[in-house]
Amino acid sequence: MNSPDMNTIKSPVSAAPTPRVIVREAAAPRPRWQVWLIRPEVVTLVLLVVASIVATRLSPFFADLGFILESSTYYIEFAIVALVLTIVIISGEIDLSPAAQMALSACLFGTAFKAGAPIPVAMGVSLLSGLVMGAFNGVLVTVLRLPSIIVTIGTLILYRGLAQVLAGDKSISGFPGWFVGIDYRMVGIVPVPVLVFIAASILLGLFLGITIYGRQIYQIGTSEIAAIHAGIRVRRIKMGLFIASGLTSSIAGLMVASRLGSVRYDLATGGELTMVLIVMLGGTYIFGGRGSILGTFLAAWLLVIIATGMTVANIAINAQLTVMGLLLIVSIIATNAIYARSQR
Amino acid sequence: MLRRNLMLAAALGATLLSGAAYAADPVSIVYIPKNTGNPYFDSIIKGFEDGCKTLGCDFTTVAPASAEATSQIPFVTAQIQRGVNVVAISPNSPDALNQVFDRARGKGTIILSVNSDMPGNETHRDAAILPVDFTKTGPSQVELLGKQIGYEGEIAILSATTDAPDQNVWIAAMKETLEKDPKYAKMKLVTIAYGDDDPQKSTTETEALLANYPNLKGIISPTTVGVAAAAQVVETAKKADKVKVVGLGTPNQMRRFIENGTVEAFQLWSPYNQGLLAAHFAVGVKDGTIKNEAGTVFEVPGLGKVTVEKDSVIKTQADLTTFDKKNIADFNF
């Protein structure tokens, strides 16, 4: 899972002719250990270790795996969506609407349930809505060719607005016992949502790392024009990615519904920031073409450690907001710098 | 297998640690308000602090940035982990916190719902400290407005959100009072508007009220954001003499309007006393001096005798406090 992406980036198909010449002429090859060390994923891993040590120092209550795993369930839903978002960003697009999609699909689930639908049917409604919302984003981006950045700001407002229209500000609850509490179902001491996250990471990591589609996605993100010339079905793949994003969001929305035992329109508010933060912390290049699932996987745990560490140390929320904002900016600057170096 | 044992050891260590802390230290209380930066909850915090000063309990407060339904959950979990004895909380949702509360209580943490209850989910918390006898809010507000408009004319209500549980209880009581009590027979409730506790929305909603009902005589706004916005709109539109505004507000928020005559009087209770009472109750229950069951009577210095009612509900005061030109200078919260 570590190396294929680097290969892809340097593959001749994806690079524009002129820069390739420069790359070749640019001086001596870097020592292997440097190539390995100066990678965003390694930085993320180092940060993860540092953060764990700092958090342990900050509060004596932090170093407890059971507690960390339990706390991770509050962020893991975002982390799961962030995995798909990573692929979307690698392909050169972005989706800022998943948090709103989570809210709308969860509210649809709740409304369907209240209307008398059995839970499996309500879940089906919710998943279908994720599919439709993702496809709607996809159509706007791939067929109407609108920039995803602004389209998904629009749909972010629209989807959450629709959730508000649908559910008002009532919270919908009363789901049966078997549906509620996915985060308290454990395998050993690992809560089920964490297992889902790990499984999704492995699957998507393999998808991106070893399948032909994965390679094509990197190529699209590196140079869309080159990808089209290489015969890659760019629009179909992007459409698929937006649909996958919608579907995953609705799954995450259902997981929140199960964890809380209730849904409300403001569920996952501001989640887009958390998701983008995770992807950026994981070293995915904001302009596409580079990044890995491994990085996002590590970044998710970094976020869990930082957020949980600060909360259990009773650090005020103002400091937390400040840290999150700074982290996002610093991480994209760092990632940019690393890619700029490795390109030299 | 080895890993699992290690984890077990870590967990055990943590349990021992918190257990030891519990045996040696004074009662520890954490209060989690709806969100940070809300002056109303600052007064409750002040009450807790003063209460703990005299009682010798440890008090801390932590708050999320937004009043979104799930924002308090990580904070509750972190407090369980810290081994806190009592979590007092003004819940952002009547049900989204059920699971985490159950877990906290399973570990021996006492959960107190402060300032509002969790209707329909009372079994998930230990007790609720309410500011006032909520059945009196509605009639009391109607009377306050009635007095100012000569018990006659069109009136409107500007509430928080359509599903705000407390406000809806009060509005139902207002409607009933207006219908049943012949004293208010000539007061006509024309509409209920919802400002969502957002300054901007409350403002446009009030402006719409004035535009849609030119004969409007009064507005009741039983929410602190709403009543301030309504007063501001009436002042801006220079209609303070035609449309009377009453409601529930904090003195600091409303002082300007009382002093410049836009608002004659408004009501509230004492959030400070709620904090004070909650601190006393929490320590008493933890010490075993107060039984958390209906009928228990205990004394809080400065507040007198307090009774635990059905479903472990405790009301801080019986009647609402009315603030007007005469007494507003005495209050600072």
Add this chain to the structure above:
Amino acid sequence: MSAISRLFRAREAGILVMLVLFVAVVSLIQPRFFSTETLRIVLLAVPLILVAAMGQMMVLVARHVDLSIGSILGFSAIAAGMIFRDHPEWPLYIGFAVGVLSGAALGFVNGLVVTLFKLPSIIVTLGTLSLYRGLLFILSGSKQIDPNDIPEPLIRMAQTSPIDIPWIVIIAFGVAFATWLFLTHSQIGRQIYAIGSNPTAAPLRGIRVMPVTILVFTLSGALAGLAGLIYAARFGYVNPGITGVGFEFTVIAAVVIGGVSINGGVGSVLGTVLGVLLLGSVQVALPILGVSGFWQNAIYGGIILIALVIDRTVRQGGLRGLLARGGA
């Protein structure tokens, strides 16, 4: 050139038609809407959006976006409010200066990070959205600025003026006029359009992209700061957790409706003013029609998307051209 100016005119005419249609339809449903009273309410509602929209418009024209303006608005309002509260004896303009300058400083930081590290503004300002909100909580100690601490003269600015149009309305339209002068009659103003139309070609034409881009973000921040003072005047208090939250979406909606292209290089003050008026009318019309406030966000989101699609359709020579190309 004339073709472009015609397009501009068509664009603004289109928005004007939408505005007139909207007012007509709402007035038909609810005749009370068509009154001077409603006009007064709309005019009171728009200054806040209009001032910030002028900044956002320039940012969009330069092919960027600023998501942090809501937090900047809150920060500036708190900073100015703290001056008012702690130094009531100081003249009003000091509070104004603090508000506008602190906004400008935060905007400058946005611009600097975006240009220096060549990062996408949407991600940078998504980060500063959170960062600035955190800083404003820290600055204010999470304490609200109460109505009592807002100076009387400031509050009266939202109520009246010598010519009986509230000062904030005059200021807002003054800002719009100044922006128009700046964009159409100054060299830098025209350079902003050039950068947005073609960022790679701009340096070849002797435009210093970095300083101009930083200036645009600084202006956006300063105007968001000014909007913070208008907020304090209109609502009479400033709350660290409420003031300005979600404001960026309203402003972006207004600007996009106003025909400013998110692809940069296109947008006019007149269009933006009309867009703001349309959005302000929607805001006021919903409660008068008795529509639940819950609809507001869905309507905003829908309007943004429709405006985007219209924008794209116009640029690609109508729906047919769009579909033809889409099929390619």
